[in-house]
Ligand SMILES: Nc1ncnc2c1ncn2[C@@H]1O[C@H](COP(=O)(O)OP(=O)(O)OP(=O)(O)O)[C@@H](O)[C@H]1O
């Protein structure tokens with residue numbers, strides 16, 4: 458049993474028989490009992506031991522019961538005092554109760570009556586202890602809560618990232634000092650403030666509105682890039698849930714990514730510059746090799762022709778890579794798509810399929826194309842060639858064991874839908890969101906030997922986006938992949 462659950466009763470009586478009798482009876486009921494033959498000893502024990510109840514005889518040598526009662530009521534107000542009295546001294550006992558005694562019991566004791574009084578006092582002690590315990594816990598919880606709140610406030614205030622909390626009325630109810638710097642504000646924000654007075658970016662305002670209506674789960678968030686007067690920021694927004702699990706607002710953390718953006722730009726500029734510088738001499742080398750191969754620089758032996766042909770292949774691969782790098786740089790600069798004209802996609806896809814047919818055959822792949830008459834789209838035909846070339850090449854490349862590649866195109870309302878379906882190696886679900894990133898290639902034993910730079914799909918996505926279209930991919934590992942592109946049909950003027 459826990460020390461604080463033990464009820465310890467002090468029997469202060471000069472009659473040894475009473476002390477022993479009480480001890481026997483109370484021990485048998487599970488109480489801990491101490492004895493004192495006079496008032497002084499009783500006070501000593503009260504001082505040292507954790508006494509729960511005091512049974513107190515009034516007439517004792519050295520120090521009488523009334524004195525002990527006085528000290529106990531003053532010093533140990535939680536200890537109920539039960540006065541032991543003879544018949545003749547009941548009046549005194551009543552007087553003692555007025556001075557703070559809890560109850561009295563007359564000698565000789567009737568066991569049942571005696572135990573009833575003791576049990577009542579013990580219950581009182583237990584209840585008081587419980588109440589005290591609860592109060593302590595309550596105080597502790599309040600203290601912890603306050604501490605947590607002030608800690609959280611300090612963290613939020615000293616964060617380099619900006620924090621904004623909005624409520625259901627789209628008002629800012631909490632923001633930190635970093636917000637002022639990131640949003641270029643000079644005046645202190647007074648909360649609550651309509652969110653659109655603080656945030657100029659419409660897309661972010663829409664996100665905050667959508668969060669209130671959407672069913673985002675606990676750990677879902679929305680990430681977007683926004684631009685302010687001075688900085689590029691990444692805004693990550695998530696719902697704030699109330700006690701009934703309903704959305705009561707949104708919290709947005711803003712991170713300054715200007716330095717990364719600058720670095721990315723520098724890297725793109727660098728790649729662009731290097732690619733340009735490499736392309737010119739390579740084109741010259743390629744042309745000179747062609748001249749040699751055509752025999753214009755004198756006759757070539759079999760071995761010489763073979764070696765120069767091999768060299769030309771390598772140069773072509775290098776030129777393809779350089780062209781891809783330049784394409785990516787142009788897409789990023791928004792300069793890739795230039796010549797929008799009414800385009801018949803059927804013709805372009807047909808030509809691309811015909812171009813890639815020999816490669817497919819060589820790999821034991823059955824390449825088919827089926828298509829109805831398509832409405833024209835407004836596009837740059839060169840870009841269109843590029844995207845179908847990339848998608849169909851991928852379908853062939855990533856089907857190392859042969860199989861089928863089916864290309865289909867159809868009118869789908871305001872869009873043309875093109876699907877490139879293969880029965881190749883497939884892509885794992887966790888890889889799917891990454892394959893459109895620049896230079897990303899899936900690392901797996903099956904694709905290890907397939908050459909590529911990971912730029913194709915990022916170019917495809919860039920082109921599709923520039924044409925206001927969309928691209929989706931579905932894939933099952935080991936079974937195959939389907940890319941679906943939607944491109945808007947040309948508006949009739
Ligand atoms: N049809 C497909 N089946 C399976 N995996 C594919 C398919 N298409 C693309 N992938 C995966 O996506 C990755 C990225 O494709 P992407 O076309 O961008 O680059 P790449 O083919 O590796 O190189 P390149 O720039 O020469 O096209 C590939 O490396 C491959 O892992």
Ligand SMILES: [Mg+2]
Pocket residue numbers: 847850851909913914
């Ligand atoms: Mg590719």
